[in-house]
Amino acid sequence: xxxxxxxxxxxxxxxxxxxxxxxxxxxxxxxxxxxxxxxxxxxxxxxxxxxxxxxxxxxxxxxxxxxxxxxxxxxxxxxxxxxxxxxxxxxxxxxxxxxxxxxxxxxxxxxxxxxxxxxxxxxxxxxxxxxxxxxxxxxxxxxxxxxxxxxxxxxxxxxxxxxxxxxxxxxxxxxxxxxxxxxxxxxxxxxxxxxxxxxxxxxxxxxxxxxxxxxxxxxxxxxxxxxxxxxxxxxxxxxxxxxxxxxxxxxxxxxxxxxxxxxxxxxxxxxxxxxxxxxxxxxxxxxxxxxxxxxxxxxxxxxxxxxxxxxxxxxxxxxxxxxxxxxxxxxxxxxxxxxxxxxxxxxxxxxxxxxxxxxxxxxxxxxxxxxxxxxxxxxxxxxxxxxxxxxxxxxxxxxxxxxxxxxxxxxxxxxxxxxxxxxxxxxxxxxxxxxxxxxxxxxxxxxxxxxxxxxxxxxxxxxxxxxxxxxxxxxxxxxxxxxxxxxxxxxx
Numbered sequence: 001x002x003x004x005x006x007x008x009x010x011x012x013x014x015x016x017x018x019x020x021x022x023x024x025x026x027x028x029x030x031x032x033x034x035x036x037x038x039x040x041x042x043x044x045x046x047x048x049x050x051x052x053x054x055x056x057x058x059x060x061x062x063x064x065x066x067x068x069x070x071x072x073x074x075x076x077x078x079x080x081x082x083x084x085x086x087x088x089x090x091x092x093x094x095x096x097x098x099x100x101x102x103x104x105x106x107x108x109x110x111x112x113x114x115x116x117x118x119x120x121x122x123x124x125x126x127x128x129x130x131x132x133x134x135x136x137x138x139x140x141x142x143x144x145x146x147x148x149x150x151x152x153x154x155x156x157x158x159x160x161x162x163x164x165x166x167x168x169x170x171x172x173x174x175x176x177x178x179x180x181x182x183x184x185x186x187x188x189x190x191x192x193x194x195x196x197x198x199x200x201x202x203x204x205x206x207x208x209x210x211x212x213x214x215x216x217x218x219x220x221x222x223x224x225x226x227x228x229x230x231x232x233x234x235x236x237x238x239x240x241x242x243x244x245x246x247x248x249x250x251x252x253x254x255x256x257x258x259x260x261x262x263x264x265x266x267x268x269x270x271x272x273x274x275x276x277x278x279x280x281x282x283x284x285x286x287x288x289x290x291x292x293x294x295x296x297x298x299x300x301x302x303x304x305x306x307x308x309x310x311x312x313x314x315x316x317x318x319x320x321x322x323x324x325x326x327x328x329x330x331x332x333x334x335x336x337x338x339x340x341x342x343x344x345x346x347x348x349x350x351x352x353x354x355x356x357x358x359x360x361x362x363x364x365x366x367x368x369x370x371x372x373x374x375x376x377x378x379x380x381x382x383x384x385x386x387x388x389x390x391x392x393x394x395x396x397x398x399x400x401x402x403x404x405x406x407x408x409x410x411x412x413x414x415x416x417x418x419x420x421x422x423x424x425x426x427x428x429x430x431x432x433x434x435x436x437x438x439x440x441x442x443x444x445x446x447x448x449x450x451x452x453x454x455x456x457x458x459x460x461x462x463x464x465x466x467x468x469x470x471x472x473x474x475x476x477x478x479x480x481x482x483x484x485x486x487x488x489x490x491x492x
Contacts, residue, residue: 052355054097130184137166151206153182158197193232219419222273261459283308307341401446411468
């Protein structure tokens with residue numbers, strides 16, 4: 001059953017995505033962030049309301065899907081006088097947009113659609129339904145995010161669980177990731193246990209990833225790989241696992257109150273994320289993300305850049321594989337956008353387009369919606385580039401050599417914590433304590449420092465600070481000098 005868009009939009013404008021918090025994170029950018037990365041506004045007339053749900057870039061022309069059911073074509077988008085034309089309207093809250101086979105594909109609430117302008121007049125005139133059939137209960141929060149296109153050409157969509165009443169009864173497949181064949185057709189429910197999976201995207205190797213927002217059964221926000229058959233922890237909708245179409249085996253009873261490491265050991269197919277994103281330390285509500293596979297942002301090539309819909313910032317993520325499983329760290333990058341960021345897309349080299357929205361999903365910043373460009377200004381920042389795990393601690397890699405005199409034990413501070421997997425909303429850090437750094441060893445080139453920390457445990461988040469480190473020759477402090485590493489497995 002498809003619920004009329006007017007009902008969905010009306011409810012969505014009144015009800016927030018997440019409960020309000022009395023302790024917002026700071027949104028003031030670091031002075032060095034401003035020197036490194038400029039934020040440019042895209043001036044548009046007031047009738048162009050870009051509550052952004054999806055972005056497609058074709059040169060200096062952007063197609064912007066909005067939560068109001070529109071797609072705008074914006075020409076000369078990076079100029080001082082961009083031109084906006086309404087390309088499509090009447091869609092049901094598209095929360096993603098991809099350019100594929102000459103069409104723009106979007107996930108509406110109840111279908112995957114392919115849209116074209118066949119006569120070249122600048123307006124969409126053909127809409128084909130490429131997949132459908134996941135039911136809706138009428139709940140305002142049954143968003144469909146995506147699609148993204150996997151390496152095999154299939155389309156992936158993540159389905160939000162409902163919050164509150166379901167006026168037409170419980171709908172199956174909520175909290176699932178679903179897959180649609182490359183040419184369209186019947187969808188396959190391939191992953192379960194998602195909560196509010198606001199971002200879904202594809203890595204350079206063709207694998208599919210998603211971000212989830214903190215809440216019940218989701219201790220803090222996270223970044224995770226989607227693989228067929230995995231259960232990501234939220235028990236909502238797991239009764240659908242017993243249906244013949246499901247690619248996920250039923251995980252059985254999901255007990256509340258287990259520490260994360262215990263949950264990973266005892267719940268069948270329970271999948272820990274690659275990276276926990278600590279609530280209010282690194283954003284609050286992660287949305288869309290992109291890989292920097294072209295070196296758009298200088299030394300951070302190969303890393304993931306993620307927008308946060310609450311804290312109006314872009315942060316970065318690094319990944320590694322340990323025993324065949326992904327884990328990694330998140331780091332601050334650039335704060336101070338007009339409001340929350342839902343979608344990101346690369347433009348010309350060194351430019352990241354950022355789609356914004358605030359309505360109903362309260363965020364920092366003064367705007368209600370918008371479109372901004374994040375532009376790399378060049379330069380050579382001194383920063384903590386990447387943290388990786390070692391059997392006896394961590395390796396810290398920097399963008400420039402560190403001075404030997406500063407790379408001493410006293411320059412580093414490490415603390416750790418874990419979370420409970422429980423039905424309560426979110427989870428404060430559990431079993432939080434400092435770690436002892438017993439040795440710091442600098443490589444000859446000065447680019448890496450190995451920290452020895454005895455007694456480290458898997459299933460914990462490690463905060464690493466290097467405030468005392470200085471760049472060789474200039475004595476500059478790191479731009480941020482902090483990382484949060486999710487140590488799910490220890491290298492042998």
